[in-house]
Amino acid sequence: MPPPEQTTSAAPDFLSELEAFFCDIEQASGIRVCFHDYGYFSHLKLPGRRYQHNSPFCLKIKEDVVGARRCRKCDIDDAVAEANENDEPFIRFCHAGICEAIVPLKNHGQLVAIVFCGQVFLDRKIPPPRVPGEIHRTVPVVPETRLLAAARLIARFLSVRQPVISALADLQPPSRTGNRKIAQAMILLEKNFARSVSVGAIAREVGLSVSYFEHLFKKEMSMSFTAWRHHRRLREAMQLLEVTDIKVCEIASRVGFDDPSYFHRLFKTKTGISPQAYRKRASRTPDPR
Known part of the structure:
Protein backbone atom coordinates (compact mmCIF):
# COMPACT_ATOMS: atom_id res chain seq x y z
CA MET A 1 0.00 0.00 0.00
CA GLN A 172 -10.11 5.80 7.77
CA PRO A 173 -12.10 2.67 8.48
CA PRO A 174 -15.13 3.26 10.73
CA SER A 175 -13.13 1.66 13.54
CA ARG A 176 -9.46 2.33 12.95
CA THR A 177 -8.19 -0.50 15.14
CA GLY A 178 -10.89 -2.90 14.01
CA ASN A 179 -12.61 -2.98 17.42
CA ARG A 180 -15.78 -4.99 16.90
CA LYS A 181 -17.74 -3.24 19.64
CA ILE A 182 -17.18 0.18 18.10
CA ALA A 183 -17.82 -1.16 14.59
CA GLN A 184 -21.15 -2.49 15.86
CA ALA A 185 -21.88 0.84 17.53
CA MET A 186 -21.12 2.73 14.31
CA ILE A 187 -23.69 0.69 12.42
CA LEU A 188 -26.29 1.56 15.07
CA LEU A 189 -25.30 5.22 15.05
CA GLU A 190 -25.44 5.51 11.28
CA LYS A 191 -28.98 4.17 11.35
CA ASN A 192 -30.07 6.36 14.25
CA PHE A 193 -27.96 9.54 14.07
CA ALA A 194 -31.07 11.73 13.66
CA ARG A 195 -32.85 10.20 16.65
CA SER A 196 -32.45 10.99 20.34
CA VAL A 197 -30.57 7.80 21.15
CA SER A 198 -28.46 8.18 24.29
CA VAL A 199 -24.87 7.09 24.70
CA GLY A 200 -26.13 4.75 27.42
CA ALA A 201 -28.51 3.03 25.01
CA ILE A 202 -25.74 2.46 22.46
CA ALA A 203 -23.35 1.22 25.16
CA ARG A 204 -25.94 -1.28 26.39
CA GLU A 205 -26.58 -2.51 22.84
CA VAL A 206 -22.90 -3.39 22.40
CA GLY A 207 -22.47 -4.76 25.92
CA LEU A 208 -20.21 -2.10 27.45
CA SER A 209 -20.45 0.26 30.41
CA VAL A 210 -21.09 3.88 29.50
CA SER A 211 -17.73 5.09 30.81
CA TYR A 212 -15.72 2.42 28.98
CA PHE A 213 -17.73 2.86 25.80
CA GLU A 214 -17.09 6.63 25.80
CA HIS A 215 -13.36 6.01 26.40
CA LEU A 216 -13.16 3.40 23.65
CA PHE A 217 -15.23 5.47 21.21
CA LYS A 218 -12.94 8.48 21.59
CA LYS A 219 -9.86 6.29 21.18
CA GLU A 220 -11.21 4.68 18.01
CA MET A 221 -12.85 7.71 16.38
CA SER A 222 -10.56 10.50 17.66
CA MET A 223 -13.60 12.44 18.86
CA SER A 224 -16.26 12.10 21.53
CA PHE A 225 -19.63 10.44 21.01
CA THR A 226 -21.38 13.83 21.08
CA ALA A 227 -18.88 15.43 18.68
CA TRP A 228 -19.28 12.55 16.20
CA ARG A 229 -23.07 12.81 16.28
CA HIS A 230 -22.94 16.57 15.75
CA HIS A 231 -20.52 16.05 12.87
CA ARG A 232 -22.78 13.45 11.24
CA ARG A 233 -25.92 15.53 11.69
CA LEU A 234 -24.28 18.64 10.25
CA ARG A 235 -22.98 16.66 7.29
CA GLU A 236 -26.53 15.49 6.55
CA ALA A 237 -27.83 19.05 6.98
CA MET A 238 -25.25 20.39 4.51
CA GLN A 239 -26.35 17.87 1.91
CA LEU A 240 -30.01 18.78 2.38
CA LEU A 241 -29.18 22.49 2.12
CA GLU A 242 -27.31 21.86 -1.12
CA VAL A 243 -29.94 19.80 -2.93
CA THR A 244 -33.35 20.69 -1.46
CA ASP A 245 -35.50 23.75 -0.75
CA ILE A 246 -36.65 22.41 2.62
CA LYS A 247 -36.85 25.15 5.27
CA VAL A 248 -33.81 25.41 7.53
CA CYS A 249 -35.87 24.82 10.69
CA GLU A 250 -37.27 21.61 9.21
CA ILE A 251 -33.82 20.44 8.17
CA ALA A 252 -32.66 21.01 11.74
CA SER A 253 -35.50 18.82 13.00
CA ARG A 254 -34.91 16.11 10.40
CA VAL A 255 -31.25 15.68 11.25
CA GLY A 256 -31.93 15.51 14.99
CA PHE A 257 -31.82 19.04 16.43
CA ASP A 258 -34.91 19.93 18.45
CA ASP A 259 -33.80 23.53 18.89
CA PRO A 260 -33.38 25.43 15.58
CA SER A 261 -31.43 28.19 17.33
CA TYR A 262 -28.89 25.73 18.67
CA PHE A 263 -28.60 24.15 15.21
CA HIS A 264 -27.99 27.58 13.70
CA ARG A 265 -25.27 28.42 16.26
CA LEU A 266 -23.55 25.06 15.92
CA PHE A 267 -23.66 25.19 12.12
CA LYS A 268 -22.08 28.65 12.07
CA THR A 269 -19.45 27.63 14.63
CA LYS A 270 -18.39 24.60 12.58
CA THR A 271 -18.62 26.07 9.07
CA GLY A 272 -18.06 29.78 9.63
CA ILE A 273 -21.31 30.76 7.91
CA SER A 274 -25.04 30.43 8.58
CA PRO A 275 -27.17 27.65 7.05
CA GLN A 276 -28.86 30.23 4.79
CA ALA A 277 -25.51 31.53 3.56
CA TYR A 278 -24.28 27.98 2.98
CA ARG A 279 -27.35 27.23 0.85
CA LYS A 280 -26.91 30.44 -1.12
CA ARG A 281 -23.26 29.68 -1.80
CA ALA A 282 -24.06 26.09 -2.82
CA SER A 283 -26.71 27.32 -5.26
CA ARG A 284 -24.03 29.21 -7.21
CA THR A 285 -22.29 25.94 -8.06
CA PRO A 286 -23.73 24.77 -11.39
CA ASP A 287 -24.98 21.20 -11.80
CA PRO A 288 -23.07 19.65 -14.75
CA ARG A 289 -26.29 18.04 -15.95
Missing part, protein backbone atom coordinates in the same frame (compact mmCIF):
# COMPACT_ATOMS: atom_id res chain seq x y z
CA PRO A 2 1.35 3.51 -0.78
CA PRO A 3 2.53 5.59 2.20
CA PRO A 4 -0.28 7.68 3.82
CA GLU A 5 1.08 11.01 2.61
CA GLN A 6 1.23 9.76 -0.99
CA THR A 7 -2.32 8.40 -0.80
CA THR A 8 -3.66 11.58 0.79
CA SER A 9 -2.10 13.75 -1.91
CA ALA A 10 -3.65 11.54 -4.58
CA ALA A 11 -7.14 11.84 -3.08
CA PRO A 12 -8.14 15.17 -4.72
CA ASP A 13 -7.13 13.87 -8.16
CA PHE A 14 -9.10 10.67 -7.64
CA LEU A 15 -12.17 12.56 -6.41
CA SER A 16 -12.07 14.89 -9.41
CA GLU A 17 -11.72 11.90 -11.73
CA LEU A 18 -14.57 10.06 -10.00
CA GLU A 19 -16.91 13.06 -10.13
CA ALA A 20 -16.10 13.70 -13.80
CA PHE A 21 -16.80 10.04 -14.59
CA PHE A 22 -20.14 10.13 -12.77
CA CYS A 23 -21.09 13.29 -14.69
CA ASP A 24 -20.18 11.63 -18.00
CA ILE A 25 -22.35 8.62 -17.14
CA GLU A 26 -25.28 10.90 -16.29
CA GLN A 27 -24.96 12.97 -19.44
CA ALA A 28 -24.54 9.95 -21.73
CA SER A 29 -27.33 7.85 -20.26
CA GLY A 30 -29.80 10.24 -18.61
CA ILE A 31 -29.44 8.13 -15.47
CA ARG A 32 -28.60 9.71 -12.12
CA VAL A 33 -25.70 8.53 -9.99
CA CYS A 34 -25.27 8.95 -6.24
CA PHE A 35 -22.66 7.68 -3.83
CA HIS A 36 -23.23 6.48 -0.26
CA ASP A 37 -20.23 5.67 1.88
CA TYR A 38 -20.54 3.98 5.25
CA GLY A 39 -17.85 5.67 7.30
CA TYR A 40 -14.81 4.80 5.20
CA PHE A 41 -14.61 7.98 3.11
CA SER A 42 -15.96 10.61 5.53
CA HIS A 43 -12.58 12.39 5.34
CA LEU A 44 -13.19 12.99 1.62
CA LYS A 45 -15.91 15.00 -0.08
CA LEU A 46 -17.66 14.83 -3.41
CA PRO A 47 -20.23 17.55 -4.28
CA GLY A 48 -23.13 17.42 -1.81
CA ARG A 49 -25.69 16.47 -4.45
CA ARG A 50 -23.70 13.29 -5.10
CA TYR A 51 -24.68 11.90 -1.68
CA GLN A 52 -28.43 12.37 -2.11
CA HIS A 53 -31.19 10.85 -4.21
CA ASN A 54 -32.11 14.27 -5.56
CA SER A 55 -34.42 13.68 -8.50
CA PRO A 56 -37.66 15.74 -8.31
CA PHE A 57 -39.58 12.53 -7.55
CA CYS A 58 -37.26 11.50 -4.71
CA LEU A 59 -37.20 14.98 -3.21
CA LYS A 60 -41.01 15.02 -3.26
CA ILE A 61 -41.14 11.68 -1.44
CA LYS A 62 -38.69 12.97 1.20
CA GLU A 63 -40.74 16.12 1.88
CA ASP A 64 -42.87 13.92 4.11
CA VAL A 65 -41.23 12.82 7.36
CA VAL A 66 -42.51 9.26 6.97
CA GLY A 67 -41.28 9.15 3.39
CA ALA A 68 -37.85 10.46 4.42
CA ARG A 69 -37.62 7.80 7.13
CA ARG A 70 -38.51 5.08 4.64
CA CYS A 71 -35.91 6.41 2.21
CA ARG A 72 -33.23 6.28 4.89
CA LYS A 73 -34.17 2.71 5.80
CA CYS A 74 -34.16 1.75 2.13
CA ASP A 75 -30.73 3.29 1.48
CA ILE A 76 -29.01 2.28 4.71
CA ASP A 77 -30.59 -0.96 5.93
CA ASP A 78 -32.06 -2.67 2.88
CA ALA A 79 -29.48 -1.66 0.26
CA VAL A 80 -26.58 -2.55 2.54
CA ALA A 81 -28.03 -5.97 3.33
CA GLU A 82 -28.44 -6.75 -0.38
CA ALA A 83 -25.07 -5.28 -1.37
CA ASN A 84 -23.32 -7.39 1.25
CA GLU A 85 -24.64 -10.45 -0.57
CA ASN A 86 -23.54 -9.33 -4.04
CA ASP A 87 -20.25 -8.47 -5.68
CA GLU A 88 -21.68 -7.50 -9.07
CA PRO A 89 -24.21 -4.77 -10.00
CA PHE A 90 -27.84 -5.74 -9.47
CA ILE A 91 -31.31 -4.25 -9.93
CA ARG A 92 -33.59 -3.30 -7.04
CA PHE A 93 -36.76 -1.26 -6.46
CA CYS A 94 -37.11 1.20 -3.60
CA HIS A 95 -40.13 1.59 -1.33
CA ALA A 96 -41.62 4.25 -3.65
CA GLY A 97 -41.31 2.16 -6.81
CA ILE A 98 -38.17 3.76 -8.26
CA CYS A 99 -35.70 1.38 -9.90
CA GLU A 100 -31.94 1.53 -9.46
CA ALA A 101 -28.90 -0.54 -10.22
CA ILE A 102 -26.70 -1.03 -7.16
CA VAL A 103 -22.92 -1.16 -7.55
CA PRO A 104 -21.30 -2.55 -4.37
CA LEU A 105 -17.85 -1.14 -3.60
CA LYS A 106 -15.82 -3.48 -1.41
CA ASN A 107 -12.38 -3.42 0.16
CA HIS A 108 -10.88 -6.75 1.23
CA GLY A 109 -14.37 -8.23 0.98
CA GLN A 110 -15.90 -5.56 3.26
CA LEU A 111 -18.63 -3.28 1.90
CA VAL A 112 -17.33 0.29 2.12
CA ALA A 113 -19.70 2.18 -0.20
CA ILE A 114 -22.54 1.80 -2.68
CA VAL A 115 -23.06 3.57 -5.99
CA PHE A 116 -26.77 4.00 -6.77
CA CYS A 117 -27.40 4.27 -10.49
CA GLY A 118 -30.90 5.07 -11.68
CA GLN A 119 -33.85 6.83 -10.06
CA VAL A 120 -35.79 5.59 -13.09
CA PHE A 121 -38.78 3.52 -14.14
CA LEU A 122 -38.04 0.50 -16.32
CA ASP A 123 -39.83 0.40 -19.64
CA ARG A 124 -40.98 -3.13 -18.87
CA LYS A 125 -42.41 -2.25 -15.47
CA ILE A 126 -43.77 1.22 -14.78
CA PRO A 127 -45.39 1.23 -11.32
CA PRO A 128 -48.39 3.38 -10.48
CA PRO A 129 -47.39 6.78 -9.08
CA ARG A 130 -46.90 6.92 -5.31
CA VAL A 131 -47.27 10.69 -5.07
CA PRO A 132 -50.11 13.04 -6.05
CA GLY A 133 -49.96 15.20 -9.12
CA GLU A 134 -47.71 14.83 -12.13
CA ILE A 135 -44.33 14.54 -10.39
CA HIS A 136 -43.99 10.89 -11.46
CA ARG A 137 -43.79 12.10 -15.06
CA THR A 138 -40.38 13.59 -14.31
CA VAL A 139 -38.95 10.10 -13.76
CA PRO A 140 -37.05 8.83 -16.83
CA VAL A 141 -38.24 5.56 -18.38
CA VAL A 142 -35.29 3.50 -19.60
CA PRO A 143 -34.63 -0.06 -20.76
CA GLU A 144 -33.21 -2.39 -18.14
CA THR A 145 -30.28 -3.09 -20.47
CA ARG A 146 -29.25 0.60 -20.44
CA LEU A 147 -29.48 0.80 -16.66
CA LEU A 148 -27.33 -2.30 -16.19
CA ALA A 149 -24.86 -1.13 -18.85
CA ALA A 150 -24.32 2.15 -16.98
CA ALA A 151 -23.87 0.25 -13.70
CA ARG A 152 -21.36 -2.15 -15.26
CA LEU A 153 -19.33 0.75 -16.66
CA ILE A 154 -19.17 2.23 -13.17
CA ALA A 155 -18.16 -1.15 -11.74
CA ARG A 156 -15.37 -1.50 -14.30
CA PHE A 157 -14.09 2.01 -13.60
CA LEU A 158 -14.02 1.30 -9.86
CA SER A 159 -12.30 -2.03 -10.47
CA VAL A 160 -9.50 -0.31 -12.40
CA ARG A 161 -9.12 2.22 -9.60
CA GLN A 162 -9.31 -0.40 -6.83
CA PRO A 163 -5.74 0.14 -5.55
CA VAL A 164 -6.32 3.81 -4.73
CA ILE A 165 -9.83 3.07 -3.40
CA SER A 166 -8.39 0.44 -1.05
CA ALA A 167 -5.67 2.78 0.11
CA LEU A 168 -8.15 5.58 0.80
CA ALA A 169 -10.55 3.24 2.60
CA ASP A 170 -7.72 1.89 4.74
CA LEU A 171 -6.85 5.44 5.83
